[in-house]
Amino acid sequence: MHFEFFISRRYFLSLQKERFISIISLISCLGVAIGVMALIVVIAVMTGFDNDLKNKIIGTNPQIVIHSEEGISDYPVLLKKLKTLPGIKEAAPYVSGQAYLYYKDKVLSLNIKGVDPSVEERVTRIKEYVNGSRLILPKGGIVLGKELAAVLKIDVGDEVVLSSPVIGLNTSFRVSGIFHTGMYDYDLNLAFINIQDAQKFFGTGSFVTQIGLKLENPYQAPKTKVLLEQELMAFKETPLHIRTWMEINKNFFAALALEKLAMFVILTLIVLVACFNIVSTLIVMVVEKTKDIGILKAIGATQTSVRKIFRIGGLIIGFTGTFFGIISGIILCLLLKKYQFIQLPKDIYYIDKLPVDLRMSDVGLIAVCAFLITFLATLYPASKAAKMNPVEALRYE
Numbered sequence: 037m038h039f040e041f042f043i044s045r046r047y048f049l050s051l052q053k054e055r056f057i058s059i060i061s062l063i064s065c066l067g068v069a070i071g072v073m074a075l076i077v078v079i080a081v082m083t084g085f086d087n088d089l090k091n092k093i094i095g096t097n098p099q100i101v102i103h104s105e106e107g108i109s110d111y112p113v114l115l116k117k118l119k120t121l122p123g124i125k126e127a128a129p130y131v132s133g134q135a136y137l138y139y140k141d142k143v144l145s146l147n148i149k150g151v152d153p154s155v156e157e158r159v160t161r162i163k164e165y166v167n168g169s170r171l172i173l174p175k176g177g178i179v180l181g182k183e184l185a186a187v188l189k190i191d192v193g194d195e196v197v198l199s200s201p202v203i204g205l206n207t208s209f210r211v212s213g214i215f216h217t218g219m220y221d222y223d224l225n226l227a228f229i230n231i232q233d234a235q236k237f238f239g240t241g242s243f244v245t246q247i248g249l250k251l252e253n254p255y256q257a258p259k260t261k262v263l264l265e266q267e268l269m270a271f272k273e274t275p276l277h278i279r280t281w282m283e284i285n286k287n288f289f290a291a292l293a294l295e296k297l298a299m300f301v302i303l304t305l306i307v308l309v310a311c312f313n314i315v316s317t318l319i320v321m322v323v324e325k326t327k328d329i330g331i332l333k334a335i336g337a338t339q340t341s342v343r344k345i346f347r348i349g350g351l352i353i354g355f356t357g358t359f360f361g362i363i364s365g366i367i368l369c370l371l372l373k374k375y376q377f378i379q380l381p382k383d384i385y386y387i388d389k390l391p392v393d394l395r396m397s398d399v400g401l402i403a404v405c406a407f408l409i410t411f412l413a414t415l416y417p418a419s420k421a422a423k424m425n426p427v428e429a430l431r432y433e
Contacts, residue, residue, distance in 0.1 A: 040341055040344040040345045040348055043332075043345045060313060060316060060317045060320060061317050061353055063313055064310055064311075064313035064314045064316075064317050064353050064357070065353050065356050065357040065360075066310075066357065067306070067307075067309065067310025067311075067313055067357065068307055068310040068311070068314075068353070068354055068356075068357025068358055068361060068406060068410065069356075069357040069358070069360040069361035069364065070306065070310070070361065071303065071304070071306035071307035071308075071309075071310055071361065071406070072307060072357065072358050072361025072362060072365060072402060072403070072406050073361045073362075073364045073365040073368065074303050074306060074365075075300065075303045075304065075306075075307070075361075075365070075402045075406075076361070076362065076365030076366065076368075076369065076394075076398070076399055076402055077365055077368050077369055077372070078299050078300075078303055079296070079299070079300060079398045079402065080365075080369045080392050080393055080394045080395070080398065081372075081390060081391065081392055082292075082295065082296040082299060083296075083393040083394075083395060083398065084390070084391030084392045084393035085292065085391055086289075086292055086293075086296070086393075087391070087393050088391040088393075089219075089288075089292070090289075092217055092218060092219050092222075093219075093281060093285055094254050094281060095160060095161035095162075095164065095165075095217070096160060096161070096162070096165070096217050096219070096222055097160065097248070097281060097284070098128070098159055098160065098248025098249050098250060098281070099249060099250060099251045099254045099257050099280065099281050100248070100249040100251065100257055100260060100261060100264070100278060100279070100280050100281070101246055101247070101248055101249075101278075101279050101281075101284070102114075102118075102246065102247040102248075102249070102264070102268070102276050102277070102278050103245060103246040103247075103276070103277050103279070104245070104275060104276050104277065105275075105277075106275070107240055107243030107244065107245055108129075108243060108244050108245070108246075108247065108276070109242065109243050111129050111243075111244050111247060114247060114268075115127045115129065115247065117267070118247070118249060118264075121260075121263060121264070121267060122263070123251055123252050123253070123256060123259075123260045123263070124249050124250070124251060124252075124260065125158075125250045125251060125252050126155070126158045126159050126249070126250040127159070127247055127248070127249050127250075128151065128152060128155040128156055128158070128159040128247065128248050128250075129152065129155075129231060129244040129246070129247055129248075130149060130150060130151060130231070130244060130245060130246040130247065130248055131149075131150035131231055131234035131235050131238055131240055131243075131244050131245050131246075132147065132148065132149045132150065132234070132245055132246060133147075133148055133200070133202065133234075133238045133245070134146075134147060134148070134201060135148045135198045135199060135200055135201070135237070136198070136199040136201065137184075137188075137196055137197070137198055137199075137227070138196065138197040138198075138199065139188045139190055139194070139196045139197075140188075142187075142188050144184065144187070144188065145225075146184065146224075146225050146226065146227055147225055147226050147227070148198065148227055148228075148229060148234065148237070148238075149226065149227070149228050149229075149234075150228075150229050150230065150231040150232075150233065150234020150235065150237075150238075151171075151173070151228055151229075151230070151231055151234075152230075152231050153171045153172070153173045153230070156171060156228075157170075157171055158250065159248050159249070159250040160248075160250070162215065162228075165215040165216055165217045166179060166213050166214070166215040167192070167213055167214055167215075167216075171213065171228065172212045172213050173212060173213075173228060173229065173230045174212060174230070175230055175232065175233060176208070176209055176210055176230075176233065177209065177210055177211075177212035177213075177229070177230065178196065178198075178209035178210070178211055178212065178227055178228065178229050179211070179212060179213040179214065179215055179227065179228040179229075180196075180211055180213075180214055180215075180227050181214070181215055181216070181217075181222060181223035181224055181225070181226055181227065182214055182215065182216035182223045183220055183223035183224040184223065184224050184225070184226075184227070185211075185214050187224070190211055191211070192211050192212065192213060192214060193210065193211060194210070194211050195208055195209070195210050195211075196208070196209055196210075196211060197209075198229075198237065200237055200238060200239075202238055202239060203238070203239045205237060205239070207233075207236075207237055209229065209233075215228075218389075231244070254281065257280035257281060257282060258280060258282065260280075261278050261279075261280050264278050265278060304405060304409075307405070307406050307409055308409055310357065311354070311409050311410055311412070311413035312413070314350050314353050314354060314410060314413045314414065315413050315414075315416065315417060317350075317353065318346055318349065318350050318413075318414060318417030318418065318421075319417050319420070321346070321349065321417070322346065322417055322420055322421045322424075330424070332345075333424070339422040339423065340422070342418075342421050342422045342424075343418045343419060343421065343422035344418075345418075345421070346414060346417055346418035346421045346422075347411070347414045347415075347418045349414075350410060350411075350413060350414030350417070350418070351407075351410060351411060351414060353410070354406065354407060354409075354410025354411070354413070354414075355407065355410070357406075357410075358403055358406045358407055358410070361406070362399060362402075362403060365399070366394065366399070369392050369394045370394070372390060372392045373392040373394070376389050376390065378390040
């Protein structure tokens with residue numbers, strides 16, 4: 037066992053006489069543990085939010101949307117071409133727009149999406165969200181979101197009226213299904229109808245307004261977009277615009293990433309405050325051990341050895357706090373993930389349950405940051421102890 041580690045262990049782990057120092061050390065250790073635990077839980081929750089929302093957005097929408105303000109007339113030819121391109125699994129036509137939904141004496145504005153049910157189930161995961169595990173859209177049928185149906189008190193089989201703000205056409209539809217994605221905004225503001233009904237309702241004729249693509253890897257959407265821009269230059273008679281699911285939700289994901297970074301910085305301050313307690317512990321220890329330092333230096337201990345003793349002592353406190361913080365943080369994350377005992381207000385957040393995604397890479401980063409801050413906290417007290425003059429330390433002893 038190294039001489040410096042032996043002395044540090046005696047000073048910081050066998051404190052029977054200096055009760056005050058023991059209490060300060062315990063408070064410092066608890067402060068680091070609480071900070072590390074809070075960081076692990078919050079980062080795991082923020083990562084869970086990010087992944088859960090991405091999965092639901094990918095599942096509810098195509099990964100790439102090709103649209104035209106004038107409408108796409110030659111979309112059957114375009115669909116065939118798109119399916120032959122690398123990285124694209126499926127393509128589906130859409131007719132979408134805004135409409136007013138009337139039911140009894142209530143009215144709401146919502147987004148209407150005209151789809152081909154058989155193709156839509158291959159492009160998105162909509163069949164996982166509808167009752168009966170199948171998107172049923174007969175002529176004159178409409179599928180509403182669960183939150184919208186709850187607000188208007190609509191059930192399957194009820195008749196609603198859609199009013200088009202474009203051509204002023206009022207059309208009756210019968211509710212053929214209800215979907216539930218778990219995302220409040222989608223479930224309140226989106227409805228599906230048959231693509232033929234949508235073409236008639238919005239007056240697009242044989243045109244469609246969008247083509248949605250499902251990719252083999254959703255996260256390769258930017259590369260696929262570059263490929264599409266090159267391949268679709270031949271369709272100059274219809275100006276086409278291409279947007280990925282990342283671009284459509286860019287502001288939302290940017291805000292989420294900024295919030296995650298802000299929470300990391302704020303909670304790291306907890307660890308930083310705890311490390312100030314480590315500084316105070318070491319300073320008090322230096323004062324208490326003035327005689328011991330003088331004796332050590334008198335019998336040949338170098339400045340480097342004394343410096344190591346107090347650095348190791350501070351790191352013992354930091355390592356202990358970090359270790360218990362990691363253990364408690366992981367346990368709390370596992371409990372939150374298994375029992376879901378925290379419910380979220382659905383009208384504020386996109387989701388109704390607290391998602392937790394614990395990643396060992398995040399835990400490792402938090403542990404390294406905590407240990408680094410702890411190490412920096414030991415530098416000044418250890419330096420002061422190392423520079424102490426043994427003659428002055430022993431003069432009044």
